Amino acid sequence: MTVNNLSIVLAERPTDDIVPGTTFAQKITPAPTPADLKDGEILVEALYLSLDPAMRGWLQDTRSYLPPVQIGEVMRGASICRVLASKSKQAAAGDFVCGFTGWTQYAILREGSFEPSSNYPGLRDPKDMLSVLGMTGITAWVGMTKIGEPKAGETVVVSGAAGATGSVAGQIAKLKGARVVGLAGSDAKCKWLVEELGFDVAINYKDADFKQKLAEATPNYIDVYFDNVGGEILNACLARAKEHARFVMCGGISQYNTSKPQGPSNITKIITMRIKMQGFIVFDHIKDYPKARQELSQWMAEGKIKKTEHILKGGLQVAEQGLVGLYKGTNTGKLLVEVKNPDEPPSKL
Amino acid sequence: MTVNNLSIVLAERPTDDIVPGTTFAQKITPAPTPADLKDGEILVEALYLSLDPAMRGWLQDTRSYLPPVQIGEVMRGASICRVLASKSKQAAAGDFVCGFTGWTQYAILREGSFEPSSNYPGLRDPKDMLSVLGMTGITAWVGMTKIGEPKAGETVVVSGAAGATGSVAGQIAKLKGARVVGLAGSDAKCKWLVEELGFDVAINYKDADFKQKLAEATPNYIDVYFDNVGGEILNACLARAKEHARFVMCGGISQYNTSKPQGPSNITKIITMRIKMQGFIVFDHIKDYPKARQELSQWMAEGKIKKTEHILKGGLQVAEQGLVGLYKGTNTGKLLVEVKNPDEPPSKL
Numbered sequence: 022m023t024v025n026n027l028s029i030v031l032a033e034r035p036t037d038d039i040v041p042g043t044t045f046a047q048k049i050t051p052a053p054t055p056a057d058l059k060d061g062e063i064l065v066e067a068l069y070l071s072l073d074p075a076m077r078g079w080l081q082d083t084r085s086y087l088p089p090v091q092i093g094e095v096m097r098g099a100s101i102c103r104v105l106a107s108k109s110k111q112a113a114a115g116d117f118v119c120g121f122t123g124w125t126q127y128a129i130l131r132e133g134s135f136e137p138s139s140n141y142p143g144l145r146d147p148k149d150m151l152s153v154l155g156m157t158g159i160t161a162w163v164g165m166t167k168i169g170e171p172k173a174g175e176t177v178v179v180s181g182a183a184g185a186t187g188s189v190a191g192q193i194a195k196l197k198g199a200r201v202v203g204l205a206g207s208d209a210k211c212k213w214l215v216e217e218l219g220f221d222v223a224i225n226y227k228d229a230d231f232k233q234k235l236a237e238a239t240p241n242y243i244d245v246y247f248d249n250v251g252g253e254i255l256n257a258c259l260a261r262a263k264e265h266a267r268f269v270m271c272g273g274i275s276q277y278n279t280s281k282p283q284g285p286s287n288i289t290k291i292i293t294m295r296i297k298m299q300g301f302i303v304f305d306h307i308k309d310y311p312k313a314r315q316e317l318s319q320w321m322a323e324g325k326i327k328k329t330e331h332i333l334k335g336g337l338q339v340a341e342q343g344l345v346g347l348y349k350g351t352n353t354g355k356l357l358v359e360v361k362n363p364d365e366p367p368s369k370l
Numbered sequence: 371m372t373v374n375n376l377s378i379v380l381a382e383r384p385t386d387d388i389v390p391g392t393t394f395a396q397k398i399t400p401a402p403t404p405a406d407l408k409d410g411e412i413l414v415e416a417l418y419l420s421l422d423p424a425m426r427g428w429l430q431d432t433r434s435y436l437p438p439v440q441i442g443e444v445m446r447g448a449s450i451c452r453v454l455a456s457k458s459k460q461a462a463a464g465d466f467v468c469g470f471t472g473w474t475q476y477a478i479l480r481e482g483s484f485e486p487s488s489n490y491p492g493l494r495d496p497k498d499m500l501s502v503l504g505m506t507g508i509t510a511w512v513g514m515t516k517i518g519e520p521k522a523g524e525t526v527v528v529s530g531a532a533g534a535t536g537s538v539a540g541q542i543a544k545l546k547g548a549r550v551v552g553l554a555g556s557d558a559k560c561k562w563l564v565e566e567l568g569f570d571v572a573i574n575y576k577d578a579d580f581k582q583k584l585a586e587a588t589p590n591y592i593d594v595y596f597d598n599v600g601g602e603i604l605n606a607c608l609a610r611a612k613e614h615a616r617f618v619m620c621g622g623i624s625q626y627n628t629s630k631p632q633g634p635s636n637i638t639k640i641i642t643m644r645i646k647m648q649g650f651i652v653f654d655h656i657k658d659y660p661k662a663r664q665e666l667s668q669w670m671a672e673g674k675i676k677k678t679e680h681i682l683k684g685g686l687q688v689a690e691q692g693l694v695g696l697y698k699g700t701n702t703g704k705l706l707v708e709v710k711n712p713d714e715p716p717s718k719l
Binding site: 078084085086251255256264270271272276281282283286287288289290292293294295296297298299300301302305 | 435604605613620621622625626630634635636637639640642643644645647648649650654
């Protein structure tokens with residue numbers, strides 16, 4: 022009996038906000054079966070789908086670090102999957118892998134488009150393959166250790182600090198001996214940053230006196246700013262930059278859903294304060310993944326890096342709405358869609 | 371008989387444009403005399419005063435790389451001077467020196483606040499102490515060789531390309547084997563850049579189809595952008611940045627005279643194109659001055675770096691209007707005020 026495979030495809034490019042029911046469409050196709058496998062391929066079912074701020078950019082038909090998702094194409098995305106059948110020596114049936122399945126229930130993945138769990142040293146929770154030990158955690162590691170390079174006693178500010186990447190970035194800066202100020206969008210997030218993750222200060226950027234609080238929290242100005250949000254907050258941090266500050270440009274989530282993005286009017290501070298502002302994409306740093314995972318895994322084991330996930334139940338049907346929520350800041354920690362509860366038995370395709 | 375010393379002092383901080391007759395005021399004091407000299411000091415008369423885009427920033431009461439010029443204080447500036455009397459072994463009466471006199475006819479300079487002509491190897495024209503071998507030329511050298519680092523075959527774009535710094539920056543990029551596109555504000559400037567200085571292309575940014583011309587001139591996108599202007603042109607160059615481009619942030623002259631500066635809306639290109647955008651101030655690189663001057667001097671001698679000056683006559687009285695004109699782009703090459711014609715005999719103080 023053929024099993025249905027639900028996928029979510031791009032139906033229409035959004036100009037501003039993603040429009041639920043319009044931007045994406047559901048598509049049912051027959052699920053692949055073990056008989057479809059070629060040598061070096063595995064057949065998987067998705068358990069958790071990663072929702073990431075970068076996704077909005079992938080919908081845009083502009084020159085970027087990846088080609089845009091095409092209209093009608095399954096939305097790009099990474100999942101934690103269970104292997105149902107394998108013709109690869111890298112994974113056996115029953116294994117967990119992390120792969121670029123796209124927003125789909127069942128997929129065939131070729132070697133190179135998935136990572137076996139053996140790539141994640143000391144893995145205790147498969148979800149970590151998408152969070153601390155996945156793209157988001159490694160993004161934090163690359164940005165903070167290779168561009169930000171905070172030194173003991175320096176002041177580090179992280180925006181989007183309660184997000185999957187920001188929370189790890191701030192904790193790495195703490196590990197390097199810096200004083201860390203987190204910026205987030207709710208008092209509950211701020212409390213979590215300080216009380217659970219050990220940030221020195223956390224500020225709710227929605228507070229009317231945000232700029233004053235930022236100034237008070239950075240009396241010696243900012244040595245390293247790790248930016249996940251862009252817009253007004255980036256502008257405020259430019260105004261507080263110390264001489265020779267490093268601005269790690271990781272994301273600009275505040276600007277992704279508008280066709281009229283806002284540039285930082287304080288940009289001439291880059292000159293007067295001799296700032297190095299550098300953008301990066303984690304995929305350029307594949308050769309560093311093993312080292313990053315090794316360190317992150319050890320720090321987690323030592324309790325020096327803590328994490329949380331915000332898991333949306335309801336399967337791929339809720340992914341679209343989940344993505345809309347991501348840009349509104351609904352999540353604390355890594356935002357995942359539970360495509361299938363891993364406690365349920367494997368599907369029979 | 372006491373000689374009058376005309377100085378120009380800051381009278382009022384401008385909020386937007388400099389207002390001639392309001393921003394600055396003239397002040398007459400008795401000129402210093404040889405009897406005032408202490409050991410290690412020289413008495414000088416200014417011949418040429420340098421007008422620089424950075425001056426607008428010095429009028430602003432904000433945290434910057436130098437303290438703001440105070441109200442009532444002589445306007446900060448560098449001049450080429452003739453030594454009238456000396457109690458320093460670094461310079462003798464009759465020598466030319468370059469010093470931070472401020473906008474004044476006569477000044478006493480202490481060792482450390484002037485540079486003797488012996489610091490400029492192969493000096494043929496004293497004016498070069500303010501142009502190619504001075505702050506402006508060294509600024510181009512530092513920005514291009516230490517941040518931009520163009521390689522053979524790369525595409526380099528320079529804005530404010532017909533200015534004192536931009537014209538040298540572009541020629542250095544040519545020397546490194548790059549393809550160089552200059553952006554300037556008149557067809558005459560563009561002609562000079564291509565026909566005299568050897569730029570590959572020059573574009574008048576005032577042309578209605580500027581963006582299209584920029585795209586045509588950068589078919590392989592921009593590897594290095596040397597920014598002197600900020601604003602719309604910076605934004606347009608962000609849109610044309612290649613992966614891993616270097617943006618050398620030297621100046622933002624289009625934004626200096628407004629209380630509402632404009633940020634570049636394309637700033638997220640820094641992330642997607644992994645741009646390194648770095649600001650610098652030449653004063654941080656004093657240890658490189660000898661090397662920079664050595665190279666620049668040799669390139670001039672070999673005819674590989676050409677230059678021009680735009681000299682305003684009329685003494686310090688015209689400096690204020692000259693500065694206003696600088697921001698309107700009246701000059702090609704280095705803008706100087708002739709405080710005193712060097713062919714006239716030395717003053718007797």
